[in-house]
Each structure stands twice: as C-alpha cells, then as structure tokens.
Amino acid sequence: MTSPTPVQLQHYIDGAWLEGDGSTIASTNPARPEETVAQGRQAGAAEVDRAMAAAVSAKREWARTPAHERGAVLLRAAAELERNADDWGLELAREEGKTLAEGRGEVLRAAQIFRYYGNDGDRTAGEIFASPRRGEKILVTRKPLGVIGVVTPFNFPIAIPAWKIAPALAYGNTVVWKPASTVPLLAVRLAQALDSAGLPAGVLNLLIGPGSMGNAIVEHPALDGLTFTGSTGVGRRLAAAAAGRGIPVQAEMGGKNAAVVLADADLELAAEQVMLGAFRSTGQKCTATSRLIVAEAVADDFLAMLSERASSLSVGDPTDPSVAMGPVVNDAARKSILDGVGTALAQGAELIAGGKAYDDGLLASGYFVPPTVLELPADRELDVWREELFGPVLAVRRAASTEQAFELANDSEFGLSAALFTQDVTRALDAIDDLDVGILHVNSESAGADPHVPFGGAKKSGYGPKEQGAAAKDFFTHTTTVYLRGGTAGV
Numbered sequence: 001m002t003s004p005t006p007v008q009l010q011h012y013i014d015g016a017w018l019e020g021d022g023s024t025i026a027s028t029n030p031a032r033p034e035e036t037v038a039q040g041r042q043a044g045a046a047e048v049d050r051a052m053a054a055a056v057s058a059k060r061e062w063a064r065t066p067a068h069e070r071g072a073v074l075l076r077a078a079a080e081l082e083r084n085a086d087d088w089g090l091e092l093a094r095e096e097g098k099t100l101a102e103g104r105g106e107v108l109r110a111a112q113i114f115r116y117y118g119n120d121g122d123r124t125a126g127e128i129f130a131s132p133r134r135g136e137k138i139l140v141t142r143k144p145l146g147v148i149g150v151v152t153p154f155n156f157p158i159a160i161p162a163w164k165i166a167p168a169l170a171y172g173n174t175v176v177w178k179p180a181s182t183v184p185l186l187a188v189r190l191a192q193a194l195d196s197a198g199l200p201a202g203v204l205n206l207l208i209g210p211g212s213m214g215n216a217i218v219e220h221p222a223l224d225g226l227t228f229t230g231s232t233g234v235g236r237r238l239a240a241a242a243a244g245r246g247i248p249v250q251a252e253m254g255g256k257n258a259a260v261v262l263a264d265a266d267l268e269l270a271a272e273q274v275m276l277g278a279f280r281s282t283g284q285k286c287t288a289t290s291r292l293i294v295a296e297a298v299a300d301d302f303l304a305m306l307s308e309r310a311s312s313l314s315v316g317d318p319t320d321p322s323v324a325m326g327p328v329v330n331d332a333a334r335k336s337i338l339d340g341v342g343t344a345l346a347q348g349a350e351l352i353a354g355g356k357a358y359d360d361g362l363l364a365s366g367y368f369v370p371p372t373v374l375e376l377p378a379d380r381e382l383d384v385w386r387e388e389l390f391g392p393v394l395a396v397r398r399a400a401s402t403e404q405a406f407e408l409a410n411d412s413e414f415g416l417s418a419a420l421f422t423q424d425v426t427r428a429l430d431a432i433d434d435l436d437v438g439i440l441h442v443n444s445e446s447a448g449a450d451p452h453v454p455f456g457g458a459k460k461s462g463y464g465p466k467e468q469g470a471a472a473k474d475f476f477t478h479t480t481t482v483y484l485r486g487g488t489a490g491v
C-alpha cells in the first residue's frame with residue numbers, strides 16, 4: 001500500500017499561513033508508524049508573541065461585529081467541515097488512530113457544534129431588570145472576555161477544539177490555539193475551514209508547538225482567559241498558573257468512569273453499551289468506561305458475554321471500514337497501558353479478555369493494545385482501579401447490593417461520567433442523587449456529549465466552569481451591569 005505524501009504543516013497567524021522556524025515536527029500514523037502523515041517546523045516564543053498581538057489587535061472589532069455576522073462565519077465553517085468530512089475524517093483516522101467511521105463522525109460532530117454556536121450567538125445578549133428607582137432600567141449585558149488561550153488534547157483532534165473555539169468566537173472573543181502536537185493536521189484543517197468561511201485576520205491564531213508552548217500562552221500578559229482539556233497533571237499546572245494571574249480558567253481533565261450493571265438490567269443492552277463505552281476510540285476518551293461494577297447475581301453471565309465480545313472485536317488498521325478498534329496514539333501510550341495491565345495482573349487481577357501485547361504483523365508493529373477486561377480481587381486495592389490508563393482497559397468488580405455498587409462507583413477522585421444499567425426507575429432516581437458525577441447515562445454508555453447541555457465533571461475531573469450550552473456562554477463572557485437613566489433632569 002502506498003502512503004500519501006505527507007501534508008506540509010503551517011501555522012496560522014493574523015490571517016496568514018506561515019512555516020515555523022523551530023525544530024521539525026511530524027505526525028505519524030499510529031497503525032503504521034513508518035508513515036508520516038504531516039510534517040513541518042514548530043512555532044516558538046516569537047510566534048506566540050505575534051499570535052497574541054494579532055489576537056489583541058482583532059479583539060475590539062470582533063467584539064463589536066454583530067453576533068449575527070459572527071454566527072454567519074461559524075455556519076459557513078460548519079458547511080466547510082461537512083463538505084470535507086470524508087477527506088478530513090480519513091486524515092483523522094490516519095493521524096490519531098480512531099476508525100474511519102469515528103473520524104468522519106467527529107468531523108461532522110465539529111460541524112454540528114459550529115452550527116449550534118453559529119445559531120446561538122445572537123439569541124440572548126443579556127437581561128433587563130426593573131429598577132427600584134423611578135426612570136431607570138437595569139441592564140445586564142454580556143461581553144467577551146477578550147483573548148482566549150485554547151489548549152487541546154490528541155483524542156478528539158477536531159471536536160474538542162470545536163467545543164472551545166466555536167463558543168469563544170460566537171460570543172466575541174479572539175483565540176490563540178495550541179493543539180496537541182500528535183494531531184497537528186486536523187488543527188490545520190479546522191483553521192482552514194474558518195479561514196475559508198471568512199473569519200477576519202487575527203480572530204483565530206493556530207500555533208503548532210511543543211507542550212511548553214502552553215506555558216508561554218498562559219504566562220502571556222495579553223491573555224484574558226484559558227480553556228484546557230487534557231491530562232490532570234498538565235491541566236492542574238496550567239490552571240494554577242492562570243489562576244495565579246487572576247485569569248479565568250476552564251480545565252477539563254481526568255476520568256475513571258464506572259458502568260454499573262444491576263441484576264435487573266437487560267444484559268444484552270448493557271454488554272453492547274459497555275463495549276462501546278470501554279473500546280470506542282480505543283478507550284482514549286475522558287468519558288470512556290474504565291471501571292465496571294456488576295451485581296454479583298449476574299456477574300458470571302455478564303463477564304462471559306463481555307469476554308466473548310471483547311475477544312471477537314475486530315482490531316486493525318482504522319482506515320479499513322471493517323475494523324471496530326484502531327491503535328492507541330503512540331508508542332509511549334501503548335507501553336504505559338500495557339505496563340498498567342501488567343502491574344494489575346502482578347497485583348492479583350484476573351484476565352477476562354485481551355491483556356497481552358500483540359506479537360505479530362501489523363498489530364505488533366503498530367501501536368495496538370488488545371481490548372482488555374480484568375477482574376479485580378475484592379480484598380485488595382489495585383492501581384488500575386484508580387489510575388486513568390487512557391486506553392482500552394476495563395477493570396471489573398462485583399457488588400453484593402445496589403448500595404455497594406454505588407459506593408464502588410463513587411470510589412474515585414474523579415467524577416466525570418457514569419453509566420447505570422437497570423430497568424428499575426427507582427434505582428435510576430437513586431443514582432441521580434447518589435452518584436457523584438457530572439454526567440450520568442441511564443442505560444447508555446458513559447461517553448457522548450451534546451453541544452446544548454453542560455459537559456464536565458464532579459470532584460477532581462474538572463476545574464472551573466463547565467463546557468458547552470449555557471455554561472459555555474457563562475465562561476466566555478462577563479457581564480456589565482448598566483444602571484440606565486435618561487439624561488434629562490427631573491424625569
């Protein structure tokens with residue numbers, strides 16, 4: 001199979017595309033690591049200054065552009081994403097490793113997000129209140145924060161940026177964006193969509209660079225807000241730096257999401273959904289199901305179903321339409337996930353499916369990890385129960401009662417999402433009160449997010465305001481309270 005020629009990466013600053021002059025950078029296909037997908041040179045400190053300056057000089061005009069016009073740009077970008085969904089979906093599969101269907105679906109999802117915010121910007125500009133004083137009205141208007149730093153992870157190369165950039169722009173902010181260096185090509189594609197939609201120069205600036213560039217952005221004097229999604233370690237560091245400078249920050253970080261299967265659940269439905277939650281996108285989602293708590297009464301049957309399904313899941317080159325699960329993003333991820341599984345086995349976990357490194361052909365030469373299910377002993381604390389491996393690994397425990405199942409589900413420092421499988425509405429209502437999570441799925445998998453409702457976690461999964469829907473409007477704007485009276489004496 002011949003590899004397509006690598007795409008040349010460029011940065012996008014002040015409406016112009018330019019080559020960096022830093023060290024070289026290349027993204028490779030995690031299924032076929034010898035294949036370069038895109039290459040170029042990294043941006044450096046000088047480009048951060050230029051991008052910030054461009055975002056500063058564009059911010060007043062963009063903030064004053066009618067929301068309707070800003071929205072029109074976003075809607076044209078959505079159409080551009082839709083037009084390119086096949087090509088860019090394929091590039092996403094080649095660069096990140098998710099399947100073709102997931103890659104195309106993600107580009108279309110980004111389009112849907114741009115449509116939502118393209119239509120939302122001019123819906124409400126604030127509120128009007130009665131005044132206790134005669135001849136006065138009190139208006140609360142919403143205004144953009146200003147220049148937003150956007151730092152995004154590898155696992156949703158175009159949808160996560162869309163969740164941040166679309167509302168930032170819709171509500172009148174300008175952006176300096178640093179995507180994960182493993183997936184620069186899809187970042188270029190999103191910037192192209194906005195460029196061809198007629199976004200004015202300087203409103204969005206894209207810099208491809210090393211992790212340290214996140215620090216340079218957060219420490220820049222011109223920054224007015226920061227939105228981050230990624231690892232807990234990096235997120236806490238950036239959030240602390242932003243907070244230390246008094247800058248509003250939204251950080252979406254780890255998850256160790258549980259699926260709880262109660263004894264009355266429809267086991268076919270639960271098995272199908274737990275498989276999707278644990279193994280779609282190769283388990284590389286902050287919302288992925290990485291813990292399963294199953295009622296003792298159905299545990300043997302349910303684990304047999306999962307073992308059968310996980311062992312027969314088709315793993316391979318994600319650009320092959322018959323494949324259900326692709327590789328993880330790079331060799332370091334493969335090693336750390338397999339190490340985590342090895343540690344769990346050494347600590348007494350029992351292998352239900354997967355678990356062993358592939359030793360032959362494409363699955364061994366690419367960064368593949370088999371879909372893995374481990375049952376943990378009841379009497380011991382295992383690392384895999386707590387640590388986010390960010391891969392296709394599901395850690396299972398049995399529960400003797402619903403109360404114990406909910407206790408186990410809450411037994412994590414994270415609280416992003418959970419999935420509950422039951423046909424009993426009373427149990428579902430209990431779960432709404434008792435499960436300490438930001439997102440609860442009843443009878444569906446733990447991942448998934450719609451643009452018009454809040455997204456984010458309880459406990460240590462996130463820091464600062466949530467994303468999407470009204471939460472996004474709150475984060476990307478501040479209010480000015482206006483006490484408005486007429487200018488004539490004696491009214």
Ligand code: UN1
Nearest residue numbers: 229285286287447448449
């Ligand atoms: C989803 O569940 O479909 O980093 C989206 C993540 C999340 C997005 C999840 N911010 O995986």
